[in-house]
Amino acid sequence: MRQVFETVVARCITEGLVSGQRLAVDASLVAADANRQNSSPPSEWKHEPIDPDAVPRAVREYLATLDEAAFGAATPVQPKFTSHSDPASQWTAARKGPAFFAYSANYMIDTDNAVILDVEASRSVRQAELGAMQTMLDRTKDTFDINPERMIADTAYGTGPLLEWLVQERGIAPHIPVVDKSGRTDGTFERAYFTYDDENDLYVCPGGKELKQNRRAFTKPRPTGPHKDGILRYRARKADCDGCQLKARCCPKEPQRKVTRSVYETSRDVARKITETVDYAISCKLRKKVEMLFAHLKRILKLDRLRLRGPCGVRDEFHLAATAQNLRKLAKLIPIQSLARQVA
Ligand code: SF4
Structure with a gap:
C-alpha cells in the first residue's frame, strides 16, 4: 500500500501539481471496528501472561506496537477503556461528543492543489499526532527531497518542542498558533x-x-x-x-x-511574529484544505468507520483512502494542466 501511495504521489509531482513549499498537516478521528461492550477498564485487567500465538491478529499487532511512538509509547496515561477486539485503538471523544474507540488519520498535504504528500495512522492522543507530523516531514524529505518553506497547522501543533524542532532543526517557518498559557484573567500585567x-x-x-x-x-x-x-x-x-x-x-x-x-521561547516568538503577517492569514485559509479532505474521506468515501483492525490494517486503509483521493485529484487536474501547457 505504501508503494502504491508513493507511486501516485510521485506522479502528482511529475505532473506539476506539487510545489512542496507550503505544506499543511492535521489529524482526524476515524472510528475503529470496536465497541464499548467488548472492552474493559484498567481495574478489570487480568495480570496474566498472554500467549501471542493464541490471540487474534489485532491483539498480536497491539503487543508488537507497545514500544512505538505512534502507538503504545505515545503516552504513559492509562486509557479509560481498552477494547478486547482492537486494543491499539483509543477510547476518545471529539469536541465533547460521545466517546468511542478510534484511530487518528494524519494527513500532510501540499496546499497548491491539496495533494496528500504523506499519511500516517496513529493512536488518537495528541503526542502521537505530533510525532506523526515529524515522521511525515522526515519521510517526505527522504523520499521526495521536499523541504517546505512553511508548515501550516492548528493550535494543537503549537507546542514548544515541536516549534523548536521546526525552526531550529528544520529551518521551516511555523504558520501555527502558539500554545500560550501566560494570559491572566484578573487584570494584572501579562x-x-x-x-x-x-x-x-x-x-x-x-x-x-x-x-x-x-x-x-x-x-x-x-x-x-x-x-x-x-x-x-x-x-x-x-x-x-x-x-x-x-x-x-x-x-x-x-x-x-x-x-x-x-526554554523554547525563541522559537515560540518566531511563530508569534508570523501570526501578525498577511501570509499567516492566507495560511489560515489554506489550512481548511486538509479539513475538506477529511470531510471528503468520511462523507463521500464513507470511511467514517474502519473495517480492518490493528495498526497494520488501519495503516492499509488510510493509505488506500489517501491514494484514492490523490488519484481523483490527478484525474481532475491533469487535463486542465495539459490544456494550459498546449495553450502556452
Ligand atoms: S515588577 Fe516592576 S512594575 Fe511590577 S511591581 Fe515590581 S517594579 Fe513595579
Whole structure:
C-alpha cells in the first residue's frame, strides 16, 4: 500500500501539481471496528501472561506496537477503556461528543492543489499526532527531497518542542498558533507587558526595573538554567516592587513579581511574529484544505468507520483512502494542466 501511495504521489509531482513549499498537516478521528461492550477498564485487567500465538491478529499487532511512538509509547496515561477486539485503538471523544474507540488519520498535504504528500495512522492522543507530523516531514524529505518553506497547522501543533524542532532543526517557518498559557484573567500585567533583553538574559518590567534569574552571588554556586519542566524563572527585586506605584496592577498578592520563560521561547516568538503577517492569514485559509479532505474521506468515501483492525490494517486503509483521493485529484487536474501547457 505504501508503494502504491508513493507511486501516485510521485506522479502528482511529475505532473506539476506539487510545489512542496507550503505544506499543511492535521489529524482526524476515524472510528475503529470496536465497541464499548467488548472492552474493559484498567481495574478489570487480568495480570496474566498472554500467549501471542493464541490471540487474534489485532491483539498480536497491539503487543508488537507497545514500544512505538505512534502507538503504545505515545503516552504513559492509562486509557479509560481498552477494547478486547482492537486494543491499539483509543477510547476518545471529539469536541465533547460521545466517546468511542478510534484511530487518528494524519494527513500532510501540499496546499497548491491539496495533494496528500504523506499519511500516517496513529493512536488518537495528541503526542502521537505530533510525532506523526515529524515522521511525515522526515519521510517526505527522504523520499521526495521536499523541504517546505512553511508548515501550516492548528493550535494543537503549537507546542514548544515541536516549534523548536521546526525552526531550529528544520529551518521551516511555523504558520501555527502558539500554545500560550501566560494570559491572566484578573487584570494584572501579562507576560507580554514585560520586555525580554536577549543580550543580558533578563526581563524589563513596565516600571522599568529588571527581572533576573539569579541576583545573589552565592559562595557555593547554585545550579542555573531551566527547571525540570523546561521553564526559566525571572524575579524582580523585592525592594523595587515594594515602592512601585504599579504594584496593584502587577503583583498585588505577592511580595515581588515573577515571570516565567520557556526554554523554547525563541522559537515560540518566531511563530508569534508570523501570526501578525498577511501570509499567516492566507495560511489560515489554506489550512481548511486538509479539513475538506477529511470531510471528503468520511462523507463521500464513507470511511467514517474502519473495517480492518490493528495498526497494520488501519495503516492499509488510510493509505488506500489517501491514494484514492490523490488519484481523483490527478484525474481532475491533469487535463486542465495539459490544456494550459498546449495553450502556452
Ligand atoms: S511591581 Fe515590581 S515588577 Fe511590577 S512594575 Fe513595579 S517594579 Fe516592576
